[in-house]
Amino acid sequence: QNFCRNEYNLTGLCNRSSCPLANSQYATIREEKGRCYLYMKAIERAPFPRRLWERVLLNKNYEKALEQIDENLIYWPRFIRHKCKQRFTKITQYLIRIRKLTLKRQRKLVPLRRKIERREKRREEKALIAAQLDNAIEKELLERLKQDTYGDIYNFPIHAFDKALQQQDAESESESDAEKEEEDEEDMDKREFVEADDSDLSDFEDMDKLETSSEEEQEEEEEVEKQASHSKSKGKTPLKGPARRKRPYIEIEYEEETEPTTKTK
């Protein structure tokens, strides 16, 4: 099925009956800038190419325009009349559609520039790496915790106190001395802890204590704090702290032994 390239063609197909060059009597509808015109070609004007196509402006009203077509193409073959009216209908329909669409929001197509897209993507990746988001968020949260925005929800004030103490110690003396002192303190604590338990409890428990104390050695600050809390609890209730951990085990066996030690203390 061939398409005709001639702009005056009525149907768009390349047939003998619809070729404007092959027929000496021909008519078309064409639209320009939203107005429709009826073009007619007559055999009398064949030697005058400039005046060949006669143009009639059609009415804006659809029915009146159809009547106009009829009146101009009276006595013309049925085929051409019919096809002209069909073409006119189609043209008016698409003109209406254009007008409707322009009232709605138009989508503006903005072309992407490939180089820029690539550049932006790469920069974003690098920025992401440089941002170190997790660290930044954690730092910010810890800052807020320090500045007490959370109020009393989180129970870390003891630790804050201890840390403040340690900081004071560190500030008052040089760093190495403070470290040594702290280490001594820790050792002292440990020694106290272990000796007391040695005298009181059985070997099994001692081993457990030693293990736990060695575990605590590995963790630094929590250990100091735990020991501080342990030493505090030791002051108040001598053996309940460690004993609490193994209460189901202890209660059965060591009730007798604890009593004499409390007396001695």
Add this chain to the structure above:
Amino acid sequence: GSGSGSMVGDGSCPVGSVAEDGGPSVSERVLFPPTFSVSEIKNKQRRHFMFLRWKQQQRKEKLAAKKKRRKEREALGDKAPPKAIPKTIENQRVYDETTVDPNDEEVAFDEATDEFAPYFNRQTVPKILITTSDRPRGRTVRFCEQLSTVIPNSHVYYRRGLALKKVIPQCIARDFTDLIVINEDRKIPNNGLVLSHLPDGPTAHFRMSSVRLRKEIKRKGKEPTAHVPEVILNNFTTRLGHSVGRMLASLFPHDPQFIGRQVATFHNQRDYIFFRFHRYIFKSEKKVGIQELGPRFTLKLRSLQKGTFDSKFGEYEWIHKRREMDTSRRKFHL
């Protein structure tokens, strides 16, 4: 020139032999004229070979210099000069004169009287409307839903061909404070996030990229609950950045519920704003664990408009002009 002349004999042999021959012969006589540079050799193979050799030499020199420096440092011991700080883009950033000084009075005054003042004074509670462009596809719809779970007091409405300009008066009538429009392109939310503060407030147009829905995030936690999250705004230094930061902060209600332990972060780095949503837990005083829930995306500011959304007649406060603003790699605007 004489450079290419000295290599004539080698050029006729295949490359392997050139490498072998060129090595000893050149190390014996380093006789290039002072204006010779590797890029002047016309023959690609030879030029490439000379370039590699030059590179190796550079590397050796650099290594030697490093070793020397390290020895010096060890020799000096305590008195060695402190290590040099490596240059990063953030270090080298071109100083922006609109950087906000925390003590600046003018800025403080401006912020007390701009459009977000009622929000920051706790007079208004944010109510957000999230919508998309026409006919959103699956990903966009799901993203909108997740976004609405992340931002408390937000509603998602679909747009069936309504013009934004007509939507805005309706929103104002129904007491919304912010409007978010997510534009999409080829089924993914892509080109635009329009954030409009409603009663006559500024409109920011961002370009959104690398959107990850909840199911695409690895090691995520459970769904975000309805508690009001905290907001973290990082690195918004300039005036423009400040106003954008305030705008983003005004999306969330002002009183976070700490029980929920959720935090929404807008982190600005080199003009890219990264949004993340986490749940945190304080393991001890110095350690906090965070777990990512919630969608994540990055934004890049394209334009900031003074009034509500109006592309033709609006007064633009800031537009990203590529030719003028992207010239330097170390200049950032937020």
